[in-house]
Amino acid sequence: MMNRLWNTSPASLTRALARRWGRLTARPGWHPVQAGPLAGAELFFDSLRLPEWRAMVAGTFDDFLYEALQARIRLNGAVGWDVGAHFGYHTLALAALGAQVVAFEPNALNAARLQENLARNSGLTTRVRLRPEALSDREGTLEFVQSADLEETSSGSHLAAATPPAEESAYARFQRVAVSSVRADVLIASGEPPPTVMKVDVEGAELLVLHGARELLRRHKPLLLVEVHHIRLMFHLRPLLEGCGYRLALLDETHAGPSRCFLLAE
Numbered sequence: 001m002m003n004r005l006w007n008t009s010p011a012s013l014t015r016a017l018a019r020r021w022g023r024l025t026a027r028p029g030w031h032p033v034q035a036g037p038l039a040g041a042e043l044f045f046d047s048l049r050l051p052e053w054r055a056m057v058a059g060t061f062d063d064f065l066y067e068a069l070q071a072r073i074r075l076n077g078a079v080g081w082d083v084g085a086h087f088g089y090h091t092l093a094l095a096a097l098g099a100q101v102v103a104f105e106p107n108a109l110n111a112a113r114l115q116e117n118l119a120r121n122s123g124l125t126t127r128v129r130l131r132p133e134a135l136s137d138r139e140g141t142l143e144f145v146q147s148a149d150l151e152e153t154s155s156g157s158h159l160a161a162a163t164p165p166a167e168e169s170a171y172a173r174f175q176r177v178a179v180s181s182v183r184a185d186v187l188i189a190s191g192e193p194p195p196t197v198m199k200v201d202v203e204g205a206e207l208l209v210l211h212g213a214r215e216l217l218r219r220h221k222p223l224l225l226v227e228v229h230h231i232r233l234m235f236h237l238r239p240l241l242e243g244c245g246y247r248l249a250l251l252d253e254t255h256a257g258p259s260r261c262f263l264l265a266e
Contacts, residue, residue: 007238029122035059037066037093041121044087044113056089065225066093068264069197073223075099078196081184081211081222083135088114088128088200095127096110099197104177106134107146107157134159135202136181137211144179162205165229184213194220199228207236217244224265225251231259241265 007235030042036059045053055061069075076098082091085103087110094101105111111132118125136142136159143160158164160176188194194216200206206226217224224246229232241248251262 017143018052031057031067033059034056036061036088037096041092041096041124043089043092044120045116059211061089062262064089064262065199066097068225068251069223070097072266073196075197079193080232081195081198083198083200084202085130086110086201087113088117091128092117092121094197094199095124099127100193101128102192102195103128103130104133104135108132108177109146109148110157131182132180133180134205135184135212136161136205136208137183138181139183139186140181141180143180144177145174146177147174158203159205159208161208162203163207163230163233164204170241184209185211185215186261187218188220195222197223197225199225202232202263204229207233207240210237210240213242214240217241221245226263226265228261228263229259234261234263237263 009158027218028044028046031038031048033041033043034057039059043056045057048054048057052061075094078099080094080099080101082088082094082101082103085091085105086107088103091101091103091114093099097135103114105114114130118128118130132143133145144157145160145164146157157174159179159181198213202209206228210224210226216222221244224241228237236246246265248262249266250256251264255263256262
């Protein structure tokens, strides 16, 4: 075997390792999280081909968020809203740190996977409530653009009225479905406890979410962690948040793209 390896070209060896990695990561299954706030929990993946999924298993996914959070607030007993919860990495991580979490996820396929992850990690289930709705600036039923592909593209799901990060042609194969929409301010007025922290990752609908939460922002001042998906949105988000008394900072600036960044507002 050593002779074969010695006589194998670097390119051939790289291809062979890539094929082996592909076989190892193409198997659906449960994977224990190795480190970070979710260490010891298990998440289900159809494969680990994507670097984001591998980072979740390693426990390093968006670790800058938790550095920012733990430097500013005590999460034990806090109320956290995970707006655009996907299949629940941040939902579960916030719960693992002691928060009572409300997870908003209108994509029914993502919500089903989130429920599976919750059931697998039953010790965290009592601290999580799933609301299968979209937060927006209006109540009722809105058009939602989503994919059935949990492996790659479902994370790009967004309200049709959003300003998504990619050109419209990128969503040509996505489905258009109707989802329930709620305003954060209406939820609070109806008795939902106001959040201490809000993570917002809604693929270009972040301005809609925050427009529907202006009273919440002015009165309760939750810490905001917002993934901004378009430069036009930053142009409008800044005056909205500063007008509600927030000061802004960029998180993980070295990895921010030309049209995507993570914003801390406090």
